[in-house]
Amino acid sequence: MNKVNFVERADIGLGDAPLQKNLSIFRNFSPLARAKTLARMDNVEQLRAWTKDRKNFSLDNLADLLEQFESEVTKIGGQVHWAEATGDLNQIVIDICQQQQAKKIVKGKSMVSEEAQLTHALIDAGFDTLETDLGEYIIQLAEEPPSHIIGPAIHKTFEQVVELFERHHPLGERDLPDAKAVMFEARQLLREKFLEADIGITGANYLIAESGTVGLVTNEGNGDLCSSLPKTHIVVTSIDKIVPDFDTAMAVQRLLVPSATAQDITCYTSFYTGPKRTDDADGPENFHVVLLDNKRSDILQSKYKDILRCIRCSACLNHCPIYTRTGGHAYGDVYPGPMGSVWTPLLNGLENNHDLPNACTTCNRCAEVCPMEIPLPDMLRDLRRDEQQAGLQPKRWTLGMKISMWLFRRPTLFRWTTKLTARFLKHRAMNTNAVKHLPVNNGWMEVRDFPAPEGDTFFERLKKQRK
Amino acid sequence: MANIGMTTSQMNKPSVGLFVTCLVDTFRPSVGFASIKLLEDAGCQVTIPEQQTCCGQPGYNPGDYESAAKVAKHTIPLFLDFDYLVAPSGSCAGMIKHHYPKLLKDEPEWYDKAKKLSEKTFELTSFLHDVLQVKPKSTGTVSSETYTFHDSCAGLRELNIKDQPRSLLKSFNNIEIEELQNTDECCGFGGTFCAKMPHISDAMVTDKLLAAEATGATTLLGGDMGCLLNIAGKASRQESNLKVRHVAEVLAGQLDAPAIGCALTSTKEPIK
Numbered sequence: 096m097n098k099v100n101f102v103e104r105a106d107i108g109l110g111d112a113p114l115q116k117n118l119s120i121f122r123n124f125s126p127l128a129r130a131k132t133l134a135r136m137d138n139v140e141q142l143r144a145w146t147k148d149r150k151n152f153s154l155d156n157l158a159d160l161l162e163q164f165e166s167e168v169t170k171i172g173g174q175v176h177w178a179e180a181t182g183d184l185n186q187i188v189i190d191i192c193q194q195q196q197a198k199k200i201v202k203g204k205s206m207v208s209e210e211a212q213l214t215h216a217l218i219d220a221g222f223d224t225l226e227t228d229l230g231e232y233i234i235q236l237a238e239e240p241p242s243h244i245i246g247p248a249i250h251k252t253f254e255q256v257v258e259l260f261e262r263h264h265p266l267g268e269r270d271l272p273d274a275k276a277v278m279f280e281a282r283q284l285l286r287e288k289f290l291e292a293d294i295g296i297t298g299a300n301y302l303i304a305e306s307g308t309v310g311l312v313t314n315e316g317n318g319d320l321c322s323s324l325p326k327t328h329i330v331v332t333s334i335d336k337i338v339p340d341f342d343t344a345m346a347v348q349r350l351l352v353p354s355a356t357a358q359d360i361t362c363y364t365s366f367y368t369g370p371k372r373t374d375d376a377d378g379p380e381n382f383h384v385v386l387l388d389n390k391r392s393d394i395l396q397s398k399y400k401d402i403l404r405c406i407r408c409s410a411c412l413n414h415c416p417i418y419t420r421t422g423g424h425a426y427g428d429v430y431p432g433p434m435g436s437v438w439t440p441l442l443n444g445l446e447n448n449h450d451l452p453n454a455c456t457t458c459n460r461c462a463e464v465c466p467m468e469i470p471l472p473d474m475l476r477d478l479r480r481d482e483q484q485a486g487l488q489p490k491r492w493t494l495g496m497k498i499s500m501w502l503f504r505r506p507t508l509f510r511w512t513t514k515l516t517a518r519f520l521k522h523r524a525m526n527t528n529a530v531k532h533l534p535v536n537n538g539w540m541e542v543r544d545f546p547a548p549e550g551d552t553f554f555e556r557l558k559k560q561r562k
Numbered sequence: 563m564a565n566i567g568m569t570t571s572q573m574n575k576p577s578v579g580l581f582v583t584c585l586v587d588t589f590r591p592s593v594g595f596a597s598i599k600l601l602e603d604a605g606c607q608v609t610i611p612e613q614q615t616c617c618g619q620p621g622y623n624p625g626d627y628e629s630a631a632k633v634a635k636h637t638i639p640l641f642l643d644f645d646y647l648v649a650p651s652g653s654c655a656g657m658i659k660h661h662y663p664k665l666l667k668d669e670p671e672w673y674d675k676a677k678k679l680s681e682k683t684f685e686l687t688s689f690l691h692d693v694l695q696v697k698p699k700s701t702g703t704v705s706s707e708t709y710t711f712h713d714s715c716a717g718l719r720e721l722n723i724k725d726q727p728r729s730l731l732k733s734f735n736n737i738e739i740e741e742l743q744n745t746d747e748c749c750g751f752g753g754t755f756c757a758k759m760p761h762i763s764d765a766m767v768t769d770k771l772l773a774a775e776a777t778g779a780t781t782l783l784g785g786d787m788g789c790l791l792n793i794a795g796k797a798s799r800q801e802s803n804l805k806v807r808h809v810a811e812v813l814a815g816q817l818d819a820p821a822i823g824c825a826l827t828s829t830k831e832p833i834k
Contacts (some may be wrong), residue, residue, distance in 0.1 A: 102759060109761055123744065144793060298704035307778075314720055333714025416748045420765045454759065456766075458715035480625030492754065500621040500629035504636045506613045513588040520589075529798040529823045538760030543767065546589070546806075546823025553582050553591035557610060 101450035105421040112328025113252045114422050121249060122419040128357035129410065129464070136353065138255055146346040147468050148405040153338050154395060160304040160337045161386070167307025169368030181211035185388045186330055188213060188296070189220045191383055195292035195327050197222065201285075203311075203318040203351045204228035206244055206407055207333045207387050209429040210442070213296070225288050227317040229281055236263045237327050240421030240481035244430065245409040246354050250422050253277075285317070295321030295379070297367075299332035300351065300406070301344045302384070308368045309384060312352060312361040319365050328379035330367065333387040335403045347406055350466035354408035399474055404467040411461035411471055417454050426451065433461040440478055449487040452478035473526040513552045521550040575607040576694075579644035580656070581637075583651045584616035585787035586808075590822065593787065596814035597650045597686055603814075604696045611640040617654040622661060623753050631665045638662065638675050646693070650810050651786050652715055652717025655685040685717055686810055687785055691726035698734045707805070709812075710779035711739045712770065712793065714786035715748050727785055727809045734813050740777035742770070751792040767796040774804055781805040781821065783812060793824030798809040 108114055133139050153160060165175040178184035184207075192200065200222050202214060214235070217224040226235040230248040234241055236259045241247030248256070257271045260280060271277050289295075297318045301310045309330050310319045322328045338344050352358050371378030394403060412418045412432030423431035427448070430438040436451040445452075452475045461471045482488050502509045523530045524547035533540050551559075578601050586593045594610075601608045606720050618633030637658070641647040649655040659680045666672040690696045709731070717723035731737040750756060750766025757763075770793055774782045782804055794806035805821035 102761075105759070105762055109765055126744075134762070401707035416766050417759075417762055420762055453755070454762070456715070456750065456755045456763075457750045458752065459719040459746070460715070460746065463719055476623060476625055478625075479623070480627060483625045492624070493759070496621055496624055496626060496754075497629065499616075500618065500626065500633060503618060505634045506615055509615045513584065513708040517588050528820055529795065531799075538757035538763070539795070541760045542764035542796035542799070543792065544823060546791050546794045546798060548589040549591055549819055551591060553587040553594040554612075556591050556595070 101421075101425055101427065101448075101454055105454075106428055108421065108422040108425045111250075111422070113255065114250050115420075117249060117252060118419050118422060121413070124368050125252050125357070125413040126464075129353060129413070130358060132353040136349075136359075137171040139350075142346060142349060143466055143468065146343070146350055146466070147404065149338065149343040149346060150406075150467060153343070154335070154400065154403050155510065156339070156543070157337065157395060160339055161334060163304040164307055164337060168238040168302070168369065168382075169307075170252045171307055173307065173369045173384060176383060176385045178211075178385055178387045179389075181387065181389055182420045184331060184385055184389075185213055185216035187385050188331065189217065189222075191327065191329055191381075192220075192222055192294055195293060195381070197327070199288070199292045200224040200296060201227050201289055201292040201317075201325065202231075202295075203245065203297035203313065204231050205296070205331050206241075206429060207295065207298060208331050209241055210333075210389065211331070211387065213331060222294075225285075225292075227285050227288070227315075227321060228313070229315060229317075231233045232281060232285070233259060236260075240424065241429060242431065243409060243412060244407050244434075250424065260473060271463075287388055289317075289320040289324045292321075292325040294327045295323075295325040296329045296331060297321050299330050299336055299384075301347050302332065302337045302386075303339075303341055304337055305340045306368060306534070308341075308344075308366050309489045310348070311365045311367070312348065312363065313365070314356070314358075314362045316363050319363060322365065322367055322379065323377050326379060327383070328367065328370075330382075330384045331386070331387070333389065333391060335391050335405070351406050351408050354406075354410040354464070354466045373428055392489065394441055398477060399437065399441055401469050402434070402441070402474060404469055405434055405438075406467060407434075408466060410464040410466065414464050415460060415462045416456065421454075426454075434469070435474070437471060437474050437478065445478065445485065446487060447538055449482050451478075452482065510552070510554055514555065517548040517550060517552050520545060520548050523547075572669060575605055576645045577643075578606040578608050578646045578648050578689075579641040580608055580610050581614060581617070581641065581647055581651075581654060582610060583647035583649055583654045583787065585791070586650060589791065590787055590808060590819075592819040593650050593808040593810050594817060596808070596810040596816045597625045597648070599814040599816065600686065600690060600810060601683075602650065604690055604694045606646075606694070609644065613640055617657040617749055618651075619653065619657050619753060620693065621753055622657065622665070627665055630661075632678065634658075634662045634665050635672060638672070638679050640676060641679055641683075644691065645682060646681060648689045649683070650686040650687055650808065651788075652714045652721050652723055653684045653786050653788060656716040656720035659683040670700055685721050685723055685785065687727040687730055687813075688717075688721060688723050690813075691730055691796055696730070705735070705737075705812075705817075707781045708777075709737050709739055710742055710774050710777045710782050711745075711809070712749060712774070712784040712789055713745055714784060714789050717785050718746060723785065724767045727783070730813055731783070731809065735815075737812070738784075740779045742777060744750045744769075744773060751788045753788070765791075765794055768800075771796050771800065771802060771804065775802065779804070781807060781811045783807055785809050794821075798823040 370382040418432035444529040529544035750763035806834035
């Protein structure tokens with residue numbers, strides 16, 4: 096597994112001018128748009144509380160609901176497959192494709208498939224596999240990982256997309272003046288692929304146990320083309336998407352869409368309940384749902400259980416002052432931003448990702464906007480605690496912290512320390528009002544000055560005044 | 563003058579234990595004295611418990627809950643006997659109000675004390691505005707400065723402090739705030755974050771400084787020394803003319819100290 100150095104990757108993002116331009120537009124637009132949409136909804140807080148309760152209920156009854164879901168899917172002629180690890184998921188999908196003697200696969204956007212690197216696995220196994228979500232299609236051409244869980248290509252500028260299309264599409268000289276032209280070109284090319292495909296793969300936003308229904312929201316309609324045109328539809332998703340009933344699914348959806356894209360509703364909301372029935376005009380002949388665990392059962396038993404309520408809306412990314420400056424690739428895996436800083440260490444090991452829980456100022460903006468009220472900053476703090484206990488925090492920082500905390504319980508000694516600190520910094524500032532250099536190299540002084548203290552401490556001055 | 567180490571309430575005045583905060587103590591004593599003045603003017607009996615140090619966030623945020631709990635146990639008894647604990651900081655008040663009870667949840671005796679203290683813990687401007695509902699003694703103190711305001715994350719999201727300082731500035735000083743773009747966004751301080759990930763912190767504080775300058779304001783006010791040291795430090799490095807002050811200094815009319823991190827030549831603010 097890759098050892099993620101978040102700080103180094105963040106530096107690349109910070110130095111990437113086109114990315115910074117995109118992120119700055121995104122940062123200024125996205126939170127306002129979400130707030131505006133939620134403001135015209137009634138009783139959002141009640142909806143949030145109710146949905147959170149229902150998601151907790153789903154998690155508390157996870158095994159039963161999953162069994163119910165499987166039994167319903169089986170009843171209507173579909174098949175549910177269980178994948179413990181990402182490799183198992185890929186093998187199950189490859190096996191289905193081989194049984195179908197498939198050659199061509201079209202795929203909708205699915206973060207679980209990104210988690211499993213399914214597209215790479217299918218291509219390696221010899222299948223012609225094409226991403227059909229426009230953002231996923233762009234990053235497939237660019238051979239890059241997604242940088243956002245909803246907008247996988249938000250790091251790409253318009254000019255970069257045009258350049259990719261001109262390089263990869265054998266269409267000769269043509270004009271691509273605007274986003275509409277680019278989109279139209281992609282649509283023309285992708286339509287043929289949908290018609291040729293043997294297999295369609297999609298993700299899922301929720302799984303409804305009572306009816307064995309898979310719910311999916313998209314804005315491009317590619318999900319429906321993937322699910323209904325090819326002979327076989329494979330849904331790849333994870334066990335935490337289960338909800339007991341349609342009401343819960345709708346509550347999730349009502350919160351998901353404004354939180355994700357500031358829309359009231361997405362252009363397409365699709366429900367897949369089994370394969371084509373005899374009277375149906377269209378639909379797949381074969382219907383498979385592959386459910387990934389990948390440590391989620393372990394997380395359910397841990398203090399990080401709350402993260403399983405995550406509905407992948409991206410509100411925490413969009414509001415994170417760090418994500419919106421580094422971009423998603425800095426996080427080194429498919430889930431970036433605050434939710435990713437919790438998920439990635441849990442999925443891939445804290446020792447490989449110990450920077451991520453520290454990529455947080457505890458500003459709490461993510462927790463405030465999370466529709467599922469996941470206490471992300473508290474969980475990141477808990478992960479830092481795990482780091483402390485596993486000795487993964489830099490020794491220098493831990494030592495400094497321990498000494499400070501020891502001093503805070505020794506007021507007399509502490510008074511001397513503050514006095515010396517104030518004197519020292521005042522002296523270093525000389526006749527100016529800020530310290531420009533310190534003998535030790537540290538991150539604070541690298542990018543800003545240290546404002547000079549007044550020189551005496553509060554407690555010194557108080558004592559003097561009382562004399 | 564405020565008491566040191568005394569807890570007696572006199573003449574039915576509300577007794578306030580002032581939690582000075584370690585940053586004010588070390589870097590900006592003027593804020594502590596401005597806080598005392600504001601509280602005394604509002605009719606409080608102010609006491610400053612001598613044994614107070616820091617709220618413990620430097621250990622709590624990196625995840626050392628044991629040592630944070632020990633610091634909490636050091637702080638709690640110092641303030642339990644007052645009617646209120648008031649701090650000129652949303653961050654420290656938030657720590658005591660919300661995180662002390664969490665830290666001590668497994669020790670019933672301490673948990674009860676932490677809960678009791680939590681209920682009477684307030685940040686300075688919200689205490690003046692929401693609890694005391696102060697009326698200014700004299701209005702119309704106007705300076706030639708234009709002001710913008712930085713909402714600290716802890717104040718804003720842990721304690722719902724947004725209108726209180728603005729309303730006080732209006733009634734005390736007749737000051738209207740020129741609002742920052744993305745005013746609810748973090749300035750990039752985040753305790754040790756700013757030193758652990760300086761480049762990201764730099765991008766954040768640079769944006770905050772640019773947003774402040776774009777308002778046309780000459781002074782940025784805020785209620786938390788961590789943010790203010792960060793923003794002032796960046797302003798100094800950039801040789802910006804923006805001045806930075808704690809809101810308590812302006813509310814109390816105590817502007818003798820030069821603005822935080824400001825070049826000494828441009829610190830005099832004529833008060834009309």
